[in-house]
Amino acid sequence: MTTLLLTTLLLATLPAQSVAVAARQPQQTPSEVSLTRWDSAAELAAGKPRGVTVTGDALTLDAPAPGRARLGATTYETGRWRSPWVDSGFAFDELVASWEATTTKRSWIAVEVRGRATDGRRSSWDTLARWATGDKRVRRTTLSGQKDDLASVAVDTWRAPAGLTRWQLRVTLARKAGTKAAVGVESLGAVTSAATPAGPTSAPGVGRGVVLDVPAYSQxxxxxxxxxxxxxxxxxxxxxxxxxxxxxxxxxxxxxxxxxxxxxxxxxxxxxxxxxxxxxxxxxxxxxxxxxxxxxxxxxxxxxxxxxxxxxxxxxxxxxxxxxxxxxxxxxxxxxxxxxxxxxxxxxxxxxxxxxxxxxxxxxxxxxxxxxxxxxxxxxxxxxxxxxxxxxxxxxxxxxxxxxxxxxxxx
The missing domain is CATH 3.90.70.10 (Cysteine proteinases)
Structure with a gap:
């Protein structure tokens, strides 16, 4: 069987306090924005699976899954799906990913990203998140830093100061070895943007006079x-x-x-x-x-x-x-x-x-x-x-x- 090596897993044993927390930095208005999402069977079929299958409108693990990984003292079966390369159409300096997933108490997912610069250089895979629905067995976490090449992670944002033009996501699905724990990914995507100084205040539009009946809660x-x-x-x-x-x-x-x-x-x-x-x-x-x-x-x-x-x-x-x-x-x-x-x-x-x-x-x-x-x-x-x-x-x-x-x- 093939062993899947994950940045997430290499850092999984670190306590949360040892992971650097990135401060949110002031930004400027994105002059260019592009959102790409894979959230249907046909769209997910466009990616490259390894030990996962498109079942209905979701990615699910094959049985048995081909990969193995360890998180703490537990061994997990793993499979991966890799998106096609996406061309943003401009040099973006930030990317924020989104996903929809279903995990049970003995499963989790990891989301990674890599990119390409205009000169053809390709970054390493950076881990954006290890995520699970619950928190009793797997601690939902991000890994800020990873400043090894063209980009780095700042909590939920992947930052590429010199700009990148293409990007690719990879998601790993994991369940405890020997179990039938359910894990699936129904949607995956990301928004890329490039910032320029903000312009004048926008003119009112189609929302004038519309107020929605949203309940009010105080933090x-x-x-x-x-x-x-x-x-x-x-x-x-x-x-x-x-x-x-x-x-x-x-x-x-x-x-x-x-x-x-x-x-x-x-x-x-x-x-x-x-x-x-x-x-x-x-x-x-x-x-x-x-x-x-x-x-x-x-x-x-x-x-x-x-x-x-x-x-x-x-x-x-x-x-x-x-x-x-x-x-x-x-x-x-x-x-x-x-x-x-x-x-x-x-x-x-x-x-x-x-x-x-x-x-x-x-x-x-x-x-x-x-x-x-x-x-x-x-x-x-x-x-x-x-x-x-x-x-x-x-x-x-x-x-x-x-x-x-x-x-x-x-x-």
Whole structure:
């Protein structure tokens, strides 16, 4: 049998504290964005399998799987799928992957990426994540660093400062040897982008006057909850924002058996645990949030993924289609009038609509109570806080009843 060697597995025995945590760096508006996803049987069939088969609309392990790998003291059967090479059509400097997968307690997946430069140089495979639905046997983690050649990993973002033009993903499926543990990958993809200085504030578009009925949850009411998963409060903006969107679609997880007594919104805690990144030591991993949402939306015929939008007119297209958008922002003191916090070097909130004049209606989880989550922010201020901080990063989550509108290339 062939042994599959994984960067993930070579580092698997390191404690989470020993993995460098990359700080999120200010970015600029992506002038070019390209999203590629493989999420149907025909699309997945375009890749190269090794010990995996396309079953229905998912990749599943062959029986027996051809590879072997060790994680801690446990031996796993493994198989791989490698995507075709993708030409972004421009020199990109960042890539963020998304996936939808199903794992049981004795299985996991690993996602890797490599790229090519304009001069033909090819990077090594870099591990983006080792991921599992649960966390009792496999610790969901990223591996920041890997600065050996053309690119490196910064939590959820693969960065190539000199620019790359082509990329390829590889996913490994693993289950405990000798078991029939279920593991499958239903979707895999990535968004690439290249940044330039942001332009003037976008003009209001099709979302004017549309406000979606998204439930309101405050992250601050969870302050001190479960320190092993970030401790609530300021640390839980991403899972709280995601829980609001899942609530809008009727896809919230049930209250867990371990919920704290008297917690009015225990699904926020459940979401925080389900997206926690043990390498990053936080709940703000963009890819992990999208992967969890994708699994929750699948029974509703929907999906979830990370992308980058060029400005608020693209967010308006989604809102007009009934799709709220989670956006990643940062701002200094006085940079976002009416915000419940004076500044932030990284925060997520939900764009739920637009006023008749184009200002942005949001559910901001940083509010001190659920009753004060709904806010209206200046279009110019929010757009700058979003584009300059994260390059327009957004979680797009939708169900079958709310299909994506015509795509500009990033959904």
């Amino acid at each position: 601050m009411t969870h302050r001190g909850h479960f320190p092993q998963w970030g401790g609530g409060g300021e640390a839980w903006c991403s899972p709280t924002s995601l829980a609001m969107v899942l609530g809008y679609f009727g896809a919230l997880p049930p209250a867990p058996s371990w919920a704290l007594a008297g917690d009015p919104d225990p699904w926020v805690d459940a979401t925080a645990r389900a997206v926690y990144d043990h390498g990053y030591d936080g709940t703000g991993n963009w890819s992990f949030n999208a992967a969890y949402a994708a699994a929750r939306m699948r029974p509703l015929g929907g999906s979830a993924f990370v992308t980058r939008l060029r400005d608020l007119t693209e967010a308006e297209q989604l809102v007009a289609a009934g799709i709220p958008v989670v956006v990643s922002i940062a701002f200094g003191k006085g940079g976002l009038t009416g915000a419940p916090i004076s500044s932030s070097n990284g925060h997520l909130l939900v764009v739920v609509g637009f006023t008749s004049t184009g200002d942005v209606v949001v559910n901001d989880p940083a509010a001190t109570s659920n009753a004060t989550v709904r806010r209206t922010y200046s279009r110019a201020q929010l757009e700058r806080a979003w584009l300059d901080a994260s390059g327009g990063t957004a979680y797009v989550v939708h169900d079958a009843a709310h299909p994506l509108p015509a795509s500009p290339g990033n959904w």
